[in-house]
Amino acid sequence: MKKIAKILFPVAVPEPFDYAVPAGMKLAAGDFVYAPIGKQVKLGVVWDMAEPDSDAKPRKLKEVLERKPCRALSREMLKFISFTARYNCAPLGMVLRMVMRSHKALDPSAQAVMYTKKDTGAHVSGLSPARQRVLALAGDAWPGRVSELAKLARVSPSVVSGMAKAGLLSQNELPVDPPFDPPNPDIQERKFNLSPRQITASEELIELVKARAFHVALLDGVTGSGKTEVYLEAAKQALRDGGQVLILVPEIALTQAGLRRFSAAFGAEPAQWHSQMGDAARRRVWREVHQGRAKLVVGARSALYLPFADLGLIVVDEEHDTSYKQEEGVIYNARDMAVVRAKLAGATVVLASATPSLESLTNARNGRYAHIVLPERPGAAIMPEVALVDMKDHKPDKDCYLSEPLVEGVREALARGDQALLYLNRRGYAPLIMCRACGERLKSPDTDSWLVEHRRTGRAMCHHTGFSMPMPSACPHCKTEGSLHPVGPGVERVAEEAKRLFPDARLEILSSDTAG
Ligand SMILES: [Zn+2]
Known part of the structure; x- marks a missing residue:
């Protein structure tokens, strides 16, 4: 009798459906497969494998059509999808849909003929302004296709191909979606500009990361106390250990200016992820994260559902921020789910805030989270005195409101x-x-x-x-x-x-x- 594959589709269904596995097809949980659903053929994920029930009357099951030859979703990811659905009362298939954000990312990048500046070492003189523009562009960017280079340099495509024939540009068959430059954790002089308290705080975090086990730390420090510098030290350690690092930031912080601190710290642009991305950028990031090649991702809340291959550290910056809560579709709080994700991955999660949420503060005070406090920077404004007035004890007069x-x-x-x-x-x-x-x-x-x-x-x-x-x-x-x-x-x-x-x-x- 044929084996049964339980297949989950990225649609609003609460559970996987049973399919017969054709003879000769080898399947395991996490595999991507094509199977018929209704009148369509859809891409789904093998949720589980089951033996056919020998006592029951054989059921007429549809067959799996094809296993997609690509890296499977990890056990960890399947568990995370299950937990998210159960905890947030969402249909299992809708959570899978949040994960499967780019079907094309499952295939290797398309290849195209790309042009780069030929490194002859010799100075080339006597070029037309059009050719000079092409050469300048081809020198400092990822190799481009004829059409891209021509458009950027405002020349006709024949100028570019003519330059290749003349030996000024080299032609190579290269992936259309370029890999991300690897972040270098040792590009900055360590502790170069950290205060003694920042150094001890970052050492506490580094110890947690090194343990390669589930830990939660609340990094609690007023604005200007240097929280970012401290958690970046932890990120560097995770990268040195070969793990992937996810830094969640509020959507509003995903600006060029906001990202510069990360590029500066690692000498490379991090992979970015947010809800407004185009298909090509989405495909590239998803694939590189899934393959474990993108080591550093900075993203908004939905980046938590990227299929990381080997997550070493999650940072939730401004963990109190309300934008971590998704209010439509699958409703979840990315800060809470980040803790779960880290637990499943056996990774460290750092929650950073100047004004921690009450939940995180309570967990830190109860000892469930490590509590790392950064005192205010020298010369900072003194904190205001806050007093709560109980209006029951200080009742204003009738039709008055000020106690x-x-x-x-x-x-x-x-x-x-x-x-x-x-x-x-x-x-x-x-x-x-x-x-x-x-x-x-x-x-x-x-x-x-x-x-x-x-x-x-x-x-x-x-x-x-x-x-x-x-x-x-x-x-x-x-x-x-x-x-x-x-x-x-x-x-x-x-x-x-x-x-x-x-x-x-x-x-x-x-x-x-x-x-x-
Ligand atoms: Zn009346």
């Missing part, structure tokens, strides 16, 4: 000649308008959202639909005059109270209603 400790604080600041900022996330005068006679709450037409009183403009507004009307003098429901009462504070109401409390202070309201 006694807050009023005292403002008074002290004003007495010193300083400024004070009262911050509230509500526009307008009051977030709710209620009738004292009948209890009616003014609502926006056709919705359930309350109208917000704006006293500055004398209107009642809906902040969701944009509906607005002049503030009525009588209740629209029971018609009682003067019965409408503002409930709760908006910035205008707090400003009114502050004006009463601090009559001599110059006061401004700043919100999207007052600032254009």
Whole structure:
């Protein structure tokens, strides 16, 4: 009887489907295969192998059509996909889809005839400006195709091929997707510009990386304390040990300026990964990561689902950042999943932040994570004093919203000649308008959202639909005059109270209603 392959497809299915393995085909978990699903033939992944159930009536199973001759997904990756699906209540197939971002990346790169400057050593003189432009470009970039070089140098393709015939350019059959330059962990003088505390912190991380086992470290240091320099030392160690390094950064930090610190530290551009990449760039990075050739990847959250061959270190920079949470499709938090990925890979994960999330801080304080604290840099601004005022203990008067400790604080600041900022996330005068006679709450037409009183403009507004009307003098429901009462504070109401409390202070309201 034929063996059974359980095949998962990158579509919204909760589990793999059973297929018969044709005689002579050797399959193992992780292999990429083509199999019929519905009326289509799709590329899927062998999730598991099973022996046919000899007792049951033989089932009529469709057969696997072909095994794709390429590197399989690792056991570790299959486990990571399973965990992600289970933990985040997502269909297994949709998580596989996040992983299979480029089918073409499974094939070796296409080859093309590429042109580079021939290194003759001799100075070539008497060239036309067009030929000079081609030569300059062909000298410092990855070899290009005729069309690319011609376009960049603004010449016709015949100029390029003519130069090859004249022996100025050499022609080679080369991959279209170039490999990434290997990062060099020893290009910078070690500890060249690190403070003593940064050195001990980086040594703690290096020890964890060297152990080549699962560890989590929270790198907790205020802005300017040099967290990046410290985790880069750990990255260098992982690279020296031959592992791959993934540095996750918030999407917003993936700019040329943001990436420069990584290129500078390793003397090579890291592979980049983010959601807005084109097909060619995506194919190149995926393939190089899968083959284990791309050693250093800097990416946004989805880079966590690249098929790393040998992950040695994951860094989650700005680990508290909300952009690590994916809110659509498969909903997951990349910071949490990074810890799981590192555990499956037996790797170290460094969570770095100036303002760690409460979850990470709790784990560090409970001893589950190593807690590496970088004190503030010398000369940095002193941290503000933060106090929590429990409004149950300091109840303001009726229809007032500022507590006694807050009023005292403002008074002290004003007495010193300083400024004070009262911050509230509500526009307008009051977030709710209620009738004292009948209890009616003014609502926006056709919705359930309350109208917000704006006293500055004398209107009642809906902040969701944009509906607005002049503030009525009588209740629209029971018609009682003067019965409408503002409930709760908006910035205008707090400003009114502050004006009463601090009559001599110059006061401004700043919100999207007052600032254009
Ligand atoms: Zn009323």
